[in-house]
Amino acid sequence: MIIYPTLELRNGKCVSLTRGRLEEPVIWHVDPVETAKSFAAAGASWMHLTDIDALAGDGDNSSLIEEVIRSAGIPVQLGGGFRSRDGVAKCIDKGAGRIVVGTMAAYDPDTLRELAKFYPDQIVLAVDIFQGSVMTEGWRTKSAFSxxxxxxxxxxxxLAGIILTDIDADIEDSDGTLGVISGLAGLTRHPVIARGTVRSVDDVSRLKYVPNIAGTIIGRALLSRDVSLEAALEVAQSDREPIAEFQ
Structure with missing residues (x-):
């Protein structure tokens, strides 16, 4: 299972969003480039990066993102505000390993399919779920899709994969409930990356036993030091223990 240590950028700073609210970010006083390098030094094989300004539609962190991509030493999975084919192509040309597409897929699914064919194994679909529906526009708009x-x-x-986020669990700060994500992971042939479920190393252990979970995104828990990246990587890369079969 792949651990994706995560940074979210707002006005050039590393942040975490509280209950998905763009206007109330928690600011972490760390250097984004040096933190990205530390992920590689700890042994991570990928990292995830989100441009919150681009997601909100009120700017971007393009220069800083380019520096992170050049300096991190590991491939970067980049998300946040991709609304056009040109935007995706531009970031791939600048070195992004993968691009995460959310809202654009809901409004223009044919373009997502075309991008996936043109950039095989580089396009990731983000599926954010709240109260049984897919959310768009950074959790702000409820779609008609189940x-x-x-x-x-x-x-x-x-697709390179699907990121599944159970917003209900995330905003309630519940203890990594996996019911929604576990059920949906079994419905797709694509590898699933779970988001919003890890608050301790024990949560990483639980994820390993969910079929078709290929990775997990960890952000706030790393920056708050509730989870050690080295410990999470060790658990994720260790062999799974055998599971007893019940008759």
């Missing part, structure tokens, strides 16, 4: 039908609609696209 997560089951939404995931099924892209099952034939050559």
């Amino acid at each position: 997560p089951e039908s939404y995931i099924a609609a892209f099952d034939d696209a050559p």
Whole structure:
């Protein structure tokens, strides 16, 4: 299982969003470039980076993101505000290993499929779920799609993976409940990356036993030092213990 240590950028600073609210970020006083380098030094094989300003539609952190991509030493999975084919192509040309697409997929699914075919294994679909519906516009707009039908609609696209976020669990700060993500992970052939479920190393251990969970995104828990990246990587990379079969 791949651990994706995560940074979210707002006005050039590393932040975490409280209950998804763009206007109330928690600011972490760390250097984004040096923190990205530390992820590689700890042994991470990928990192995840989100441009909150681009997601909000009120700017971007393009120069800083380019510096992170050049300096991190590991591939960068980049998300935040991708609303056009040109935007995706531009960031891939500048070195992003993968691009995460959310809202654009809901409004223009054909473009997502075309991008996935043109950039095989470089496009990731973000599926954010709240109260049984797929959310768009950074958790702000409730769509008419059920997560089951939404995931099924892209099952034939050559995606690199699907990021699943159970917003209900995230905003309630629950102890890493996996019910929604576990159920949906079994409905797709794509590798699933769980988001918002890790608050301790024990949560990483639990994820390893969920079928088709190929990775997890960890952000706030790393920056708050509730989770050690080295410990999370060790757990994620260790062999799974055998599971007893019940008759």
